Amino acid sequence: MPIRARSRLLTSSRTVLVAAALLPALALTAACGGGSSASDPSRKENKDSSPTAKFSRALLANSDVPDVTVVPAADKAQLLGAEVTAEPRACQPIADQWSEKAKHARQVYSGGMVTDTATKVKASKTISLEVIASYAPGEAKAVLDELTAALAACHNYTVTRNKVASTFSVQPAPSSGAPMGDQQVTYTVADTSRGAAGIVLVTVVRVGDTTAAYETVRQDHQPAVLRAAIPLKQVAKLRAAAKGAAKAK
Numbered sequence: 001m002p003i004r005a006r007s008r009l010l011t012s013s014r015t016v017l018v019a020a021a022l023l024p025a026l027a028l029t030a031a032c033g034g035g036s037s038a039s040d041p042s043r044k045e046n047k048d049s050s051p052t053a054k055f056s057r058a059l060l061a062n063s064d065v066p067d068v069t070v071v072p073a074a075d076k077a078q079l080l081g082a083e084v085t086a087e088p089r090a091c092q093p094i095a096d097q098w099s100e101k102a103k104h105a106r107q108v109y110s111g112g113m114v115t116d117t118a119t120k121v122k123a124s125k126t127i128s129l130e131v132i133a134s135y136a137p138g139e140a141k142a143v144l145d146e147l148t149a150a151l152a153a154c155h156n157y158t159v160t161r162n163k164v165a166s167t168f169s170v171q172p173a174p175s176s177g178a179p180m181g182d183q184q185v186t187y188t189v190a191d192t193s194r195g196a197a198g199i200v201l202v203t204v205v206r207v208g209d210t211t212a213a214y215e216t217v218r219q220d221h222q223p224a225v226l227r228a229a230i231p232l233k234q235v236a237k238l239r240a241a242a243k244g245a246a247k248a249k
Helices: 018-032 053-056 089-098 139-153 231-248
Strands: 066-071 108-116 126-134 156-161 165-171 183-191 197-209 211-217
Touching: 053 089, 053 108, 053 231, 089 156, 126 231, 139 183, 139 197, 139 211, 165 211, 211 231
Parallel strands: none
Antiparallel strands: 066 108, 108 126, 126 211, 156 165, 165 183, 183 197, 197 211
8 A cells, every 4th residue: 555645754855744754744644554465565566676675675664663664755755855955055965865856866766654653542543655766876974974064054944845945953862772883873854833743853874885765753753762672663665675785886
């Protein structure tokens, strides 16, 4: 079952639609179910051998982490937004993180909606939009290096879409536990006009020449936490995919 366009959790270069996204996204993932059954949408047999299809098979699946449901995106338009310019320019790497036309081009990318119900408390469910991407050698490291520098210098920025300006507040967030990959950054982006409902936790992890990025919110708008098991398993799958690709050469 695909993600509905209105169910995306959008930050940075896109309009923040957190409040509108939560209930549709929860209903969608609940309807799709979980586990490792034959009907698992993230486990459908795929004989497509294109680079995009091969990479998509490294995306987290329902059976990879307990209490997690994954709904793969039906098309790329559900994952990234249009190109925008951030002011001040030092903040551009933050806006680029969710832009389809970023400074550092993604070779291939895939993603979906990840719902975590580990707490068993409905109000504290977390929903993440996840995007995994591969880059040319050295480009993924440049993405993380520039994003880290931007977070040190940028606390507020503005983007203009359709002649309407939106202002975002950026705050570094502590990373929990041991390092998840080769590099990682964690921060919050907030639409200053929406209060608590407009705050999204962003986590970006680099694994060699690939990245896994997450926008995470809680159903009750309390501060969100991305459970470490989710990115850790994704990191393991990306490493395994890279090893498989290297052996195939």
